[in-house]
Amino acid sequence: MRRRDLIALPALAAAPASAAPVRTALCLNEDNSHWFSTRAGQALTPEFVSSFVDQYAGTQIRELILSANSQRTSFASEVWDPIWKGYQPDGPDDQPLLHSTPEAGRAGARRWIHTAWELAEKKIDPYALWIARARQKGLTPWISMRMNDLHNVDDPASYMHSTFWREHPEYRRVPWRFSDWRDRAFDFAHAPVREYHFRLIEEYCRRYDFDGLELDWMRFGFHFRPGHELEDGPLLTEFMRRTRRLLDTWEKRRGHKIQLGARVPSRPQTALHLGMDGALWAREGLVQMLVVTPFWASIETDMPMELWRRLCGDRVTLAAGLELLLRPYHDYRPLQFNSLETVRGAAASLLSRGADRIYLFNYMDSQTEMADRENYPALLRECGRLETLAGKLRRHIVTYSDTWAPGEAAASQLPKTLGAGQWAAFRLHVGPRLDNGTVRLKLDSATIGALRINGDLCRPSGPDSWTIPFAISGSVVIDLQAVKPGRVDWVEIAG
Amino acid sequence: MRRRDLIALPALAAAPASAAPVRTALCLNEDNSHWFSTRAGQALTPEFVSSFVDQYAGTQIRELILSANSQRTSFASEVWDPIWKGYQPDGPDDQPLLHSTPEAGRAGARRWIHTAWELAEKKIDPYALWIARARQKGLTPWISMRMNDLHNVDDPASYMHSTFWREHPEYRRVPWRFSDWRDRAFDFAHAPVREYHFRLIEEYCRRYDFDGLELDWMRFGFHFRPGHELEDGPLLTEFMRRTRRLLDTWEKRRGHKIQLGARVPSRPQTALHLGMDGALWAREGLVQMLVVTPFWASIETDMPMELWRRLCGDRVTLAAGLELLLRPYHDYRPLQFNSLETVRGAAASLLSRGADRIYLFNYMDSQTEMADRENYPALLRECGRLETLAGKLRRHIVTYSDTWAPGEAAASQLPKTLGAGQWAAFRLHVGPRLDNGTVRLKLDSATIGALRINGDLCRPSGPDSWTIPFAISGSVVIDLQAVKPGRVDWVEIAG
Numbered sequence: 001m002r003r004r005d006l007i008a009l010p011a012l013a014a015a016p017a018s019a020a021p022v023r024t025a026l027c028l029n030e031d032n033s034h035w036f037s038t039r040a041g042q043a044l045t046p047e048f049v050s051s052f053v054d055q056y057a058g059t060q061i062r063e064l065i066l067s068a069n070s071q072r073t074s075f076a077s078e079v080w081d082p083i084w085k086g087y088q089p090d091g092p093d094d095q096p097l098l099h100s101t102p103e104a105g106r107a108g109a110r111r112w113i114h115t116a117w118e119l120a121e122k123k124i125d126p127y128a129l130w131i132a133r134a135r136q137k138g139l140t141p142w143i144s145m146r147m148n149d150l151h152n153v154d155d156p157a158s159y160m161h162s163t164f165w166r167e168h169p170e171y172r173r174v175p176w177r178f179s180d181w182r183d184r185a186f187d188f189a190h191a192p193v194r195e196y197h198f199r200l201i202e203e204y205c206r207r208y209d210f211d212g213l214e215l216d217w218m219r220f221g222f223h224f225r226p227g228h229e230l231e232d233g234p235l236l237t238e239f240m241r242r243t244r245r246l247l248d249t250w251e252k253r254r255g256h257k258i259q260l261g262a263r264v265p266s267r268p269q270t271a272l273h274l275g276m277d278g279a280l281w282a283r284e285g286l287v288q289m290l291v292v293t294p295f296w297a298s299i300e301t302d303m304p305m306e307l308w309r310r311l312c313g314d315r316v317t318l319a320a321g322l323e324l325l326l327r328p329y330h331d332y333r334p335l336q337f338n339s340l341e342t343v344r345g346a347a348a349s350l351l352s353r354g355a356d357r358i359y360l361f362n363y364m365d366s367q368t369e370m371a372d373r374e375n376y377p378a379l380l381r382e383c384g385r386l387e388t389l390a391g392k393l394r395r396h397i398v399t400y401s402d403t404w405a406p407g408e409a410a411a412s413q414l415p416k417t418l419g420a421g422q423w424a425a426f427r428l429h430v431g432p433r434l435d436n437g438t439v440r441l442k443l444d445s446a447t448i449g450a451l452r453i454n455g456d457l458c459r460p461s462g463p464d465s466w467t468i469p470f471a472i473s474g475s476v477v478i479d480l481q482a483v484k485p486g487r488v489d490w491v492e493i494a495g
Numbered sequence: 496m497r498r499r500d501l502i503a504l505p506a507l508a509a510a511p512a513s514a515a516p517v518r519t520a521l522c523l524n525e526d527n528s529h530w531f532s533t534r535a536g537q538a539l540t541p542e543f544v545s546s547f548v549d550q551y552a553g554t555q556i557r558e559l560i561l562s563a564n565s566q567r568t569s570f571a572s573e574v575w576d577p578i579w580k581g582y583q584p585d586g587p588d589d590q591p592l593l594h595s596t597p598e599a600g601r602a603g604a605r606r607w608i609h610t611a612w613e614l615a616e617k618k619i620d621p622y623a624l625w626i627a628r629a630r631q632k633g634l635t636p637w638i639s640m641r642m643n644d645l646h647n648v649d650d651p652a653s654y655m656h657s658t659f660w661r662e663h664p665e666y667r668r669v670p671w672r673f674s675d676w677r678d679r680a681f682d683f684a685h686a687p688v689r690e691y692h693f694r695l696i697e698e699y700c701r702r703y704d705f706d707g708l709e710l711d712w713m714r715f716g717f718h719f720r721p722g723h724e725l726e727d728g729p730l731l732t733e734f735m736r737r738t739r740r741l742l743d744t745w746e747k748r749r750g751h752k753i754q755l756g757a758r759v760p761s762r763p764q765t766a767l768h769l770g771m772d773g774a775l776w777a778r779e780g781l782v783q784m785l786v787v788t789p790f791w792a793s794i795e796t797d798m799p800m801e802l803w804r805r806l807c808g809d810r811v812t813l814a815a816g817l818e819l820l821l822r823p824y825h826d827y828r829p830l831q832f833n834s835l836e837t838v839r840g841a842a843a844s845l846l847s848r849g850a851d852r853i854y855l856f857n858y859m860d861s862q863t864e865m866a867d868r869e870n871y872p873a874l875l876r877e878c879g880r881l882e883t884l885a886g887k888l889r890r891h892i893v894t895y896s897d898t899w900a901p902g903e904a905a906a907s908q909l910p911k912t913l914g915a916g917q918w919a920a921f922r923l924h925v926g927p928r929l930d931n932g933t934v935r936l937k938l939d940s941a942t943i944g945a946l947r948i949n950g951d952l953c954r955p956s957g958p959d960s961w962t963i964p965f966a967i968s969g970s971v972v973i974d975l976q977a978v979k980p981g982r983v984d985w986v987e988i989a990g
Contacts, residue, residue, distance in 0.1 A: 174950065176947070176950065177918070177974075179918050225949065225950045226920060226949065226950060226972040226974060227922075227948065227949030227950065227970070227971045227972030228949055228950070229970075230969055230970050231969065267764075268802060269762075269799050269802055272801070272802075273922070273970065279805070304764050306767070307763060307764055307767075307806075310774070310806060311802075311805060311806070400904065401904075405922065406920040406922065406972045406974075407908065407920040407921045407922025407923075407972045407973070408906075408908075408922055409895065409896075409906035409907050409908045410906055411903075411904035411905055411906030412904050413902065413903075413904045423672070423674050425721060425901040425902040426902045427722075427768070427900065427901065427902025427903055428902075452671070453722065454720065454721065454722030454723055455669065455671065455720045455721060455722065455723070474725055474726065475722070475724075475725050475768065476722045477721040477722030477901045477902045478902070479672075479721060479901075
């Protein structure tokens with residue numbers, strides 16, 4: 001027996017070091033419903049549709065990544081169900097397609113459906129228009145395919161579901177239970193599931209002349225039966241190979257390069273244990289862009305970019321995926337969104353750790369948007385490069401990882417309960433040199449005595465804030481001691 | 496600005512794939528006090544000393560790794576304090592050297608000190624004898640140097656401490672606090688600290704003709720001021736380079752290869768954030784053996800060997816470090832030790848995941864020993880190879896990681912509190928194919944309904960045990976649902 005054969009994950013060939021300095025940028029993901037629901041009721045001319053792209057021209061957005069499906073497509077697919085399948089344009093809001101949807105959600109759902117239906121009626125393909133306009137404006141147009149979207153799967157009758165999903169409960173990941181949405185994800189170990197999804201990839205290639213195709217495995221990130229991920233994960237790798245080969249044939253027909261991308265969990269071991277071997281995909285040259293990202297519940301400010309770079313090599317474009325929500329831990333309330341200052345913090349940190357792109361997910365131009373909508377243009381012009389972030393106020397916030405493999409030990413720095421006199425340490429990556437920073441805490445009952453950063457004393461500047469009288473950079477440790485016992489709920493450094 | 500320059504951890508050159516199949520084995524670490532205290536009072540002839548090694552001849556032990564110092568040396572060092580410095584052979588047990596030691600510990604401490612002193616008086620060097628005998632018996636002799644031992648640092652007057660440590664509180668890692676032993680570790684950012692330690696490395700090279708020198712950075716694993724680890728870690732890398740260069744010169748003088756080894760934390764990101772970049776040391780060819788290991792509080796049954804292999808390449812001998820204690824989580828009681836069956840489980844799993852060695856730490860021939868001492872010979876003959884483990888009863892137990900960087904979010908699968916009806920998942924790596932396995936739980940109040948492995952139902956075979964009616968292998972997930980609420984404290988699969 002050659003023992004090396006037993007190692008599921010072989011050592012990888014290294015990529016050659018790139019000679020040219022990399023110029024970083026932003027990616028923007030436009031989801032598959034936002035535009036349709038927010039533009040409902042407007043006059044849907046081709047120019048009106050195309051003009052959506054213009055706001056991103058001249059910004060730091062390089063890749064405009066257009067998500068075009070969840071379980072249904074937002075265009076007139078010939079191989080999957082379009083979102084308006086079963087829709088009666090003249091019917092009431094509680095028509096059969098929307099009957100199971102809670103009353104409060106029907107009008108919003110209908111806006112998406114109706115706009116997509118109306119465009120199809122008019123033979124206007126918004127994705128074709130956006131791709132053309134993006135290229136015209138110097139942006140790089142991508143299509144993103146959500147590989148396992150689970151919105152509303154607690155309601156099997158929901159308008160969002162495909163016929164295929166409804167008709168094949170036996171293809172689900174956890175057919176013996178329903179404890180949350182993820183149980184009803186497709187299990188990609190089933191060949192018909194893979195074939196069904198590959199049909200849409202083929203259609204995307206036939207239908208659209210994009211510069212890149214992203215397979216979004218993080219919508220919703222669970223593709224195998226619990227415990228089968230390491231055994232079945234190679235099926236996804238083979239699926240990526242097949243997709244790459246298909247794109248190779250389309251490169252010849254289109255006469256230009258077509259990149260393949262993938263979105264995977266933020267930490268390598270979790271990604272492996274969920275069956276998504278992004279590092280291998282990068283090393284094999286299957287993907288040209290790899291996005292590492294949390295799922296949704298919070299932006300993840302401390303993703304191990306250095307580790308990803310080591311595992312992936314230098315040939316891949318490594319993107320750090322940002323989400324819109326901001327939480328220090330899952331049960332923290334109130335819910336809040338990121339703002340220009342918090343995105344600056346995350347972006348400065350992740351770029352300084354080697355990210356080639358800051359990838360904005362759910363940062364759209366309305367409705368699903370940052371806390372300070374008025375700063376959206378600034379965000380698009382600042383947060384893709386360290387040079388444009390330098391000297392601007394940024395906030396670095398301790399958050400957590402929202403995605404773990406089944407059974408994996410899940411960790412969170414916060415909340416932290418402290419007895420009187422007890423010490424606690426928090427780690428936070430603050431990116432490039434930061435002068436005159438401030439530490440801010442939110443405390444429940446606790447009061448804090450001495451607070452140090454990297455061993456040096458900070459100066460109290462309020463009940464829950466401290467001035468940092470020296471420069472800091474990179475990964476820093478905040479050490480603090482409780483005077484009065486209680487809980488620490490929030491830790492940030494701003495400056 | 497070349498952004499790549501900002502990346503602290505550059506992409507690594509790959510090692511060439513090895514052609515020959517690797518034959519796995521065991522390493523055994525004999526600590527720096529055990530032999531001396533357990534052999535006290537015996538007639539210390541050279542042959543008696545040498546014969547200690549014989550029990551390991553003809554077993555699966557390949558490297559016999561002799562630890563020869565903590566803060567003091569157990570041999571007659573000319574550059575560091577020997578353990579008997581200040582010792583009065585004819586004095587009472589409460590003589591000045593031992594005065595601060597609690598009364599109950601004095602006799603044991605004295606046995607170590609006295610035996611080492613007596614050998615020095617007789618001009619018998621036990622390490623020289625053991626090295627010679629090991630080589631004669633076909634074993635590969637190594638010396639291991641503990642780089643930052645912290646036993647008893649709560650008592651600055653303890654017999655264990657070096658003059659250098661006592662005289663230089665300003666060189667400590669956390670000079671502004673004493674919350675636990677680790678605060679009083681040397682901070683290797685101080686050049687005099689590095690020089691002081693390098694003097695002993697030089698002496699080891701002059702004094703002993705070993706086949707390998709291990710720098711044990713996991714005694715106790717904390718070498719920098721909190722928050723300074725990423726900035727200062729390169730100082731350890733440079734220290735490793737310097738040591739490797741020194742060994743290169745000794746290879747010429749000795750006329751044979753001399754390997755360098757290192758012990759580092761069990762997970763790559765934690766190792767990096769503690770300043771120990773073992774993966775880089777392996778890729779640069781600085782170390783020929785890398786031991787990844789927990790510190791002490793428990794064996795760690797689920798170390799990510801595949802990830803280490805990817806990061807380190809194939810040229811390095813990758814050893815999985817086992818500790819003697821066995822706990823599912825830190826506060827679990829009663830304390831217990833590993834046994835032949837639990838070591839079989841850990842070894843089968845870690846070897847199947849790519850470990851070249853199972854490295855036994857604190858598995859000695861007496862006193863500090865496994866729960867079932869009578870099985871020690873069997874352990875030495877079975878646990879280094881999958882072939883000799885096949886078909887033997889083994890126990891796979893969910894444990895936890897005992898070492899985390901300051902501020903790092905620390906995780907543990909257990910204990911797990913469940914409400915009525917609530918599901919929980921546990922992940923466990925069981926190594927090669929296991930037929931007829933049994934799941935065993937320890938529960939506090941809880942009762943469990945259905946229990947599945949990888950989605951398939953197991954059969955109840957007792958209140959807290961289930962028969963697995965199918966074969967399993969590799970990383971498996973146990974899904975279970977609480978009928979009555981309570982806590983899960985222990986999860987294992989035996990078979």
